[in-house]
Amino acid sequence: MIHSLTLSDALAEHARSRPQVTAVVDGEVRLTYPELDERVSRLAAALDGLGVGAGDRVVWLGQNAYAVLELLLACSRLGAVLCPANWRQSLDELRFVLGDLAPGAVVWEPSDVTTALRDEAGGAWVRAGEEYERLLAGAAPRDFAQVSDAEPVLALYTAAFSGRPSAALLSSAALLAHATTLLVVRRMEPGFTFLNNGPLFHVGTMMFCLATFQIGGTNVFTPAFDPEEVCRLIDAERVTQAFLFGPMIDAVAKANAGGKYDLSSLRFVAHSAEWNDMITVDDSPWCRSKMGGYGQTEVGGMLTFLGLAEGGAGPAGRPSPLAQVRIMAPDGSEVPVGEVGEICARGKTLFSGYFARPDLNAEKSRYGWHHTGDLGRREPDGTITFIGPKLRMIKSGAENIYPAEVERALKTHPAVADAAVIGVPDPEWHQTVKAVVSLKPDATATEDDLITHVRGLLAAYKRPRHVTFADTIPKRGFTPDYDALDEAHGGGNYPGA
Structure with missing residues (x-):
């Protein structure tokens, strides 16, 4: 496999070519690339011993x-994911994830x-901390068969x-491939230090973690x-x-209002x-353009960069050099310049499909x-202009919230006959979630009842901030008429709008 390069291969090369560079810092833990490589070898052997x-x-x-x-x-x-x-x-949400993936560990x-x-x-559960460290200590580093770089290695839930x-x-x-593009547009150089303070289950943090690693x-x-x-970590590291x-x-600016910490190393x-x-x-293209572009998990992070088209007409910029973009009609033909269609892509940064979703994979590809x-x-x-999702999506902070997911949770309440969810403008978070609910005949439920009910089913950022009651939910076919709901209940500020 002389043309293959996995994340593991990149680590092995760093261990040889950067023997004195600190790879990771986490509290009291500081590991050079050789130390990280040795631990990864032990961990791979330990996971193999657990049956992975x-x-x-x-x-x-x-x-x-x-x-992580x-x-x-x-x-x-190992060739695992x-x-x-x-x-x-x-x-409930995490129970679904474990049932869906059926993990080996x-x-x-x-x-x-x-x-x-x-x-x-059941199965192999290892508690982080002392038990995890004992697992590594009890395994001996060894070689494994070469894995193709085309094999999936990371799974991130989305869509x-x-x-x-x-x-x-x-x-x-x-x-x-995505990391290569990002480190060029961001002008990352040896010595680049990234603070993983955003969630690593989010592609926005993971893509920078891996570009820094690369x-x-x-x-x-x-x-x-x-x-x-x-503030403390920016200063210290x-x-x-x-x-x-x-x-x-x-x-962060408020926390450092008195200048307690030196943040000058942060190039942002x-x-x-x-x-x-x-x-x-x-002054990199990435930062000059205020990190502009268009992306999603399925393309590895960013598909287009405004930094590749500063001053261009399209606020999403131009495609990554390692991807192609076409604006397509439903029949698969490319629409003329200036007309709206679905953003479609192929290239080196694209994902391998969704786990255990053959019908969805066929439809999406x-x-x-x-x-x-x-x-x-x-x-x-x-250049490219992003118009918005074909199906409704709410953007709160950096998080994508899908109305169907919140609606599903609301409809499990015994008093709810139907529900629809819209996004309403928010000065701090861009949008927050509002639910419009119709109750079953003779049933009663308050706003607090429904928010409390959803609290046990969804992550906090997905829960409705407000609940409005209506006799019926307007429909377009079988789906809620979101435009009518927005008009009636103050919805707006959707991604791309």
Whole structure:
């Protein structure tokens, strides 16, 4: 396999060519690339001893930690697939993930939800921390057969338009191709240090983690976003980049209002006068364009970059050099320039399909192109404009929320006859969730009743902030008439609008 390069291969090369570079930092843990490579070899042997083999799934149930990267690299060495599950999800949601993936091993951090799942499930469960370290210590490093870089190595759940999400499978080849593009547009250089403060179950954090890994930089891990801790780590580790957007930037700037920490190593997007004075405003195409572009999990992160088309007519920019984009009609033909169609793609960064979803895979890859489910337009100068999802999606902060998923949860309440969910504008989070509910005859339920009910079924960011009651839900065929609901109940500010 002389043309193959997996994540595991990249690590093995870094161990030889960057023997003194710090690969990961997580609290008291500091590992050079050779130390990380040796631990990954032990971990791969340990997982093999638990019965994990090629094609098997491993699930991480916990917050951010260096173990996520170790597990991903060990899975690459074995030919297995890692899924960092969304730790913010409810017991019901995570129970679905485990049933869907049927993992060969689960590495977990204790919480009310994960402990309940552990009590329900059999199989190989390894508790993060001391038990995980004992597992590594008891395994001897050894060689494994070469794995093709076309094999899936990472699974990220997304696309819950039907009410339940699907796991997008990404190969080493796709992840490294995307990382290559990102490190060029971001102008990443040796010494680049990334703070993994965003969730690693989110492609926005994972893509920078892997680009930093590919360039031989340093990944710093913190369990979750905490403004004060972000400031401390940027100062202590001389962080170059972090996972930050509007409200998070404001929170970090507020936490450092007195100048307690030196944030000048952070080369980042201009935001406010206060923020700009704390950091080094970066002049890379990625940051000059305010991280603009279009992407989704299925394309590895970003499909188009505004940084490749500064000043262009289309606010999504131009495609990655390792991907093709076509704007297609339903029959698979390309629509003329200036007309709206579905954004479709193919190329080196594309995913390998959804796990155990043959019908969905056939539908999404028809005519030999990945159909993103999003509408766009090619402008006369060749750039791309993102119009919005073909099906309704709500954007709150950095999170995608699919109405069908929230509607499914609401409809499990015994008093609910029907429900629809819309997004309403929010000055801080872009949108928040509002539910419109009709009750069964003679049934009663309050707004608090329904929000409490959903609390046990969905992650906190998906729950409705408001519930409005209506006699009926307007329909277009079998689906809610979302335009009518927006008009009647104040919906708006959708992605692309």
